[in-house]
Amino acid sequence: MKDLFYNYIENLQDTITSKLEEIDGSASFKEDIWKRPEGGGGRTRVIENGAVFEKGGVNISGVHGKLPDSMQAYFKVGDVDFFACGLSLVLHPKNPMAPTVHANWRYFEMYNKEGGIVDQWFGGGLDLTPYYLFEEDATHFHQTCKKACDAHNPDFYTTYKNRCDDYFYNSHRNEARGIGGLFFDYCKATEDINMEQWFNFVSEVGDRFLEAYVPILEKRIHLPYTPEERNWQEIRRGRYVEFNLVHDKGTLFGLKTNGRIESILMSLPPHVQWVYDHHPQPNSREEQLIRVLKNPVEWVS
Amino acid sequence: MKDLFYNYIENLQDTITSKLEEIDGSASFKEDIWKRPEGGGGRTRVIENGAVFEKGGVNISGVHGKLPDSMQAYFKVGDVDFFACGLSLVLHPKNPMAPTVHANWRYFEMYNKEGGIVDQWFGGGLDLTPYYLFEEDATHFHQTCKKACDAHNPDFYTTYKNRCDDYFYNSHRNEARGIGGLFFDYCKATEDINMEQWFNFVSEVGDRFLEAYVPILEKRIHLPYTPEERNWQEIRRGRYVEFNLVHDKGTLFGLKTNGRIESILMSLPPHVQWVYDHHPQPNSREEQLIRVLKNPVEWVS
Numbered sequence: 001m002k003d004l005f006y007n008y009i010e011n012l013q014d015t016i017t018s019k020l021e022e023i024d025g026s027a028s029f030k031e032d033i034w035k036r037p038e039g040g041g042g043r044t045r046v047i048e049n050g051a052v053f054e055k056g057g058v059n060i061s062g063v064h065g066k067l068p069d070s071m072q073a074y075f076k077v078g079d080v081d082f083f084a085c086g087l088s089l090v091l092h093p094k095n096p097m098a099p100t101v102h103a104n105w106r107y108f109e110m111y112n113k114e115g116g117i118v119d120q121w122f123g124g125g126l127d128l129t130p131y132y133l134f135e136e137d138a139t140h141f142h143q144t145c146k147k148a149c150d151a152h153n154p155d156f157y158t159t160y161k162n163r164c165d166d167y168f169y170n171s172h173r174n175e176a177r178g179i180g181g182l183f184f185d186y187c188k189a190t191e192d193i194n195m196e197q198w199f200n201f202v203s204e205v206g207d208r209f210l211e212a213y214v215p216i217l218e219k220r221i222h223l224p225y226t227p228e229e230r231n232w233q234e235i236r237r238g239r240y241v242e243f244n245l246v247h248d249k250g251t252l253f254g255l256k257t258n259g260r261i262e263s264i265l266m267s268l269p270p271h272v273q274w275v276y277d278h279h280p281q282p283n284s285r286e287e288q289l290i291r292v293l294k295n296p297v298e299w300v301s
Numbered sequence: 302m303k304d305l306f307y308n309y310i311e312n313l314q315d316t317i318t319s320k321l322e323e324i325d326g327s328a329s330f331k332e333d334i335w336k337r338p339e340g341g342g343g344r345t346r347v348i349e350n351g352a353v354f355e356k357g358g359v360n361i362s363g364v365h366g367k368l369p370d371s372m373q374a375y376f377k378v379g380d381v382d383f384f385a386c387g388l389s390l391v392l393h394p395k396n397p398m399a400p401t402v403h404a405n406w407r408y409f410e411m412y413n414k415e416g417g418i419v420d421q422w423f424g425g426g427l428d429l430t431p432y433y434l435f436e437e438d439a440t441h442f443h444q445t446c447k448k449a450c451d452a453h454n455p456d457f458y459t460t461y462k463n464r465c466d467d468y469f470y471n472s473h474r475n476e477a478r479g480i481g482g483l484f485f486d487y488c489k490a491t492e493d494i495n496m497e498q499w500f501n502f503v504s505e506v507g508d509r510f511l512e513a514y515v516p517i518l519e520k521r522i523h524l525p526y527t528p529e530e531r532n533w534q535e536i537r538r539g540r541y542v543e544f545n546l547v548h549d550k551g552t553l554f555g556l557k558t559n560g561r562i563e564s565i566l567m568s569l570p571p572h573v574q575w576v577y578d579h580h581p582q583p584n585s586r587e588e589q590l591i592r593v594l595k596n597p598v599e600w601v602s
């Protein structure tokens with residue numbers, strides 16, 4: 001399974017970065033291959049200052065060895081060996097009418113002293129963070145998420161949509177980071193579903209990423225915008241930074257377990273503002289976004 | 302003691318904001334008085350888009366009531382009442398040649414069921430975060446810190462200078478946030494020092510804040526700078542955000558105990574950048590700063 005999935009994310013990284021370069025038309029991804037001293041490494045691909053993408057990263061990594069102490073405590077296990085791999089991406093378009101997107105698909109194994117697998121699971125998801133809300137975009141994104149789910153289990157979409165709303169939440173602001181998508185974790189074999197079926201589900205979600213995001217991007221990247229709309233985007237990007245640095249378990253884990261800092265923090269937006277006590281004008285498009293972030297919406301029935 | 306100290310920080314806030322407005326010459330502080338539903342409140346003063354200060358806050362608060370659950374766990378005490386007050390300030394000058402400064406002076410009391418004080422202490426300090434290093438500025442700042450300490454105890458400067466270097470450290474970057482200053486906490490009465498003597502020490506540090514910072518500001522705010530130097534400042538401000546949101550206990554405590562978000566996050570810089578894997582040119586002024594941040598310096602003997 002680990003070879004199957006690592007091979008899958010390698011190919012998916014190529015597919016996604018090729019398509020994004022084609023859309024950008026100006027910048028290309030810069031690749032950094034890195035090694036983890038304790039075992040494994042990764043292939044980080046970052047695009048900056050493009051015509052469409054102001055900053056973005058599409059990274060894969062596969063790491064293994066002794067489970068770090070902090071993760072032993074987190075998973076409540078002893079001194080075991082592990083393998084973990086995944087693809088993580090964050091794209092920050094320049095145009096404030098185009099949303100930021102984040103996605104991640106990952107696989108984890110833990111071993112006993114004899115090298116036998118004692119635990120294994122998938123996790124991941126994708127979610128959208130608009131600066132200006134276009135309802136048709138939110139609906140399209142969620143419909144694509146639902147299509148990926150429905151082929152595997154009729155409950156997955158609702159379950160993982162709700163988990164996404166719960167997880168990507170800036171509790172200190174009482175608002176969601178964005179308009180959600182899917183979030184799943186600890187997808188383990190049960191009586192009803194085996195690991196191959198989980199792989200089929202996770203890889204279908206991965207395969208549908210471009211279908212979920214690209215049509216939105218293509219509709220929004222040529223829209224005109226004002227300096228004030230750009231300021232609003234940079235202020236909202238501040239909320240994105242707050243979520244990633246204060247609440248996101250993956251980011252904090254990486255920072256506290258000596259992960260590759262630049263690959264982890266590629267998720268942070270390029271230009272960001274913090275304005276004291278900023279409130280949008282009543283009944284503005286900016287306020288409309290905040291209302292939706294404070295009250296998650298059912299985008300598809 | 303609580304009235305004495307609260308009165309002190311009220312006056313200090315006035316002294317500091319008056320002087321800073323005089324230096325800025327263009328913008329003035331906007332005041333927000335706020336109430337805490339569970340008891341107490343504060344007076345937040347924020348300056349934005351000034352000639353000198355791009356953003357800054359000088360805030361006081363005095364809060365009381367039942368100690369929040371998260372703080373009970375943190376202090377390892379039961380369900381007790383508390384009082385806490387303090388002044389916090391962060392100033393982000395516009396000119397990258399002028400350093401950001403942070404300072405905080407605070408006092409804490411805990412009570413038994415009969416309302417008797419069971420514990421009380423002072424904490425605080427001040428520290429400087431330059432974007433371009435002027436050694437004479439760092440020396441002046443530390444000399445002023447030392448002068449404030451030496452009048453009270455010959456060991457205070459060295460002890461609290463080292464604690465400052467340890468505390469304001471971005472461990473995920475292996476570098477200090479800035480060039481330090483003083484950091485002290487849990488300053489409690491002992492055989493050698495009583496609470497009045499701690500008050501005298503803490504208020505002397507507070508009184509010397511303007512003496513430590515203003516001469517530096519006056520030397521740097523009229524220096525010319527390039528767009529590249531401004532970019533460097535914004536990139537370094539990203540490290541400031543990382544420290545405050547990932548490591549700073551005060552900020553995280555505020556965010557997790559339902560503090561007034563806008564007063565807590567006024568510390569975040571106005572314009573910030575994150576550039577993937579940014580490294581300054583060898584032997585540049587930018588690299589010189591990084592070398593000092595990776596190897597704390599003894600600025601005064």
